[in-house]
Amino acid sequence: MTTAGPSSGDPRRPSAARRIAAAVALIALLAAVGGVVLGTLRNVGVLVLDVVLVVLAVQAGWIALVSRGARRVVAAALAVAALAAAVILLVVSLDAATTLRIVLVVLFAAISVAAARVALRPDAVRPSTGGRVGPARRGVLLMNPRSGGGKVGRFDLEAEAGRRGIRAVVLGPGDDLRELAEAAVAAGADVLGMAGGDGSQALVADVARRHGLAHVCVPAGTRNHLALDLGLDRNDVVAALDAYGEALEGRIDLARIGDRVFVNNASLGVYATIVQSDAYRDGKLATTTQMLPDLLGPDATRSDLRFERPDGRTRSSADMILVSNGEYTLETIGGFGSRPRLDTGRLGVVTVAVDRARDLSALMAAEATGRIRRFHGYAAWTTTEFVVDSSEPLLDVGVDGEALRLAPPLRFQTLPGALRVRTPLGAPGVSPAASAPGRLGTAVPALWGVLVGRARA
Template sequence: MSETTAGVATGPPRPSPARRIAAAGALLGLFAAIVAVVSAAFRNLGLLALTAVLVALVVVAGWTALVNRGSRRVVAAVAAGAALLGVIALLVVAVLQLDAAEIGRIVLVIVLVAASLATARYALGADPARHPEGLPVGPARRGVLLMNPRSGGGKVDRFDLEGEARRHGVTPVRLRPGDDLRALAEQAVADGADVLGMAGGDGSQALVADVARTHDVAFVCVPAGTRNHFALDLGLDRLDVAGALDAFGAAVERRVDLAQLGDRIFVNNASLGVYATVVQSEAYRDAKLATTARLLPDLLGPEADPFDLRFDGPDGQAVTSADMILVSNDVYRLDSMSGFGTRPRIDDGLLGVVTVDVDRARDVPALVSAEATGRIRRFRGYRAWSTREFVIDSAEPLIDVGVDGEALCLPPPLRFRSLPGALRVRVPTTAPGLSPAAAAPPKVGEAVPALLRVLGGRTAR
């Protein structure tokens, strides 16, 4: 929204001269680094080509080993190992052949890239037009903090959140074995709580947020879980766990969306297909890589059956299968399907839908390459769109679903819908206020146009 002066629209604040200078420096540093790398590449084209071939062989053979069993797995694993040793040998040879000038060129490139990143961060990271809107609010009259001491490897005790809550004038409620978290949250509201907080993982955040939504009381997210994706996209500092309690004092309040699957609320995403099936295994939490390697042949191998997941695509056409589906509370900016990503906004009132289809015969190496390099959006079987409601059906009696990291088995059809502005969230006035996806363009292809806009005196977005 534009500012006004004496009734005249002035538009969003223009970048300061310092930010415009920083944008120019970032662009010059990037250009100089590219020139230095290209000039070096022309001197070593043969070595680069051979390295690229070996890296491709590592990817193809490695994935072949993962999705097959028996002799095929052994042969592919040996080939992948040999190719990897070849890559290492070539790198050693390249290093041994370096002269003083080439070493100096490498150091120069590192310095130029570091300087470009630092100046770009300054140029793009202070755009007032991109901060989410919110209203200043006073301290909670009766704040209650629910705490799960088992979350995040014991962060509740490690950061003494019970003592910190009391110092903030907030009543701490410790979740004990056998306790019903929803019942505790409901009781807190019945006893007069006007602000509910949750210190725990995203599954617990969703449950307490649902109680806050139902009674229209404000909610405080304390990042005491393992990944804390919701806190990240709220613009909280996940490393400052105790600092999140400042939201019970004078704070900023805004409304954000929630998403619903049947009668279950989630704050981040629900996944189906390969990832959801893998996390159902009891061994997954203790041995993620080993469990994934053991299950992949049954899920994506040459003999694997397609998943029975039926839905309407973005064009309204019926789709009968997908290997991976991600349904999110607002739209993620994804780099990979396994690591997920962050959301520029969580108040657009939409579900984000991502599906990935894998042709077993030809797509698997390209998929693992896209995952490894953070370019999943360029994989040919990738589709993404947004909608307010989404339905997944199946002939199976139960469908494996991972909801905010919790492994579930639910009967179809699965009905998803967005709940726009359903939750009142309070964040500290000192919090960063922006998710990584909103703070700055994460890719060079997006950052360069943004830097050019700042250089020209406009906002980054």
């Protein structure tokens, strides 16, 4: 039996365009690495001293962040001085040849990453289940005019919906969003959508799930993590309305904490306590800086959060717990990353534990360099159910960005394939985590496989 070549139409084999992109990515990567090696050999002493100064600046910066009074002032001054010294040393050591080499390395690296994104992205990105569906007959879109700093009004979504034959329901002061969604279903809606933040998306998605209706996500909130991982263009809010026309429909998972459904994540510990502050929404960075000394400083008390690890052992404490609807690809603990898929039927669990005496600088370094997974107090796994218990009567919990206080034990469960979701035919259709080249150790072999025309398993 002969094996068909790449031109035989095997849909698993990469296209010619992807193979060319893989070749460009690998060649540009070799050029960038060559430039770095050459520059390192010529400037070993400067490079080592610069690294020491940057590490010192990071450690001092973290001490300043979790301290108060004179200790914070001294640490902040040391961080600034070390960083300034590193920059000055780098500038002084530059000559015309070195500057050109740096520019070329950055250019080749950018070309390699861009080409890798093209090469490693599937030729056709479509939901793993479901397919193309016809227009909604009685589509309803609920809108929160206060979400995202007023995106509903800024993009004139009510009028845009009307032009597409979609009935708009605008949430007013004192209105109950769930009651409005239930009323829309009772009036005959066959597709139910939400223009608002992720907390509102979860509530309306739960109503759609209970009645077996398809859901449309319109990214009119602040972060719009669900829209991001559905592969929508978060900057083109109006384009999301096209999901009420001919669209792609598939099934995604939902997650539940007790009887409350969420679409993204629920957090406990440091982050959950910070978002409870009334000042957080108006000044996230200032509020975080003010509260961190009490939460991660030398005298801070760790929350009583008890849970079972994958090996069956019970852990009695953690500084942060993140339970997500699907597994996130995390590089830092501040951004919550992106999910490659929303249909795995698994919860993602991440825990971070910090020893105040030894680990603060290591945590800061890992966070600053996007290597949080290498921090020894970091653990991550997937499961279908996760329970957090505590001796405290109420726990601070952030659920899809909403600040809650819930009584333990907290039981998290996955709801596999629970929600029918529609996305526009013209949407990108892939999350950043799914389209990213990935780590170098896995990206290079994958690029080589695309280059030689290897079929996907």
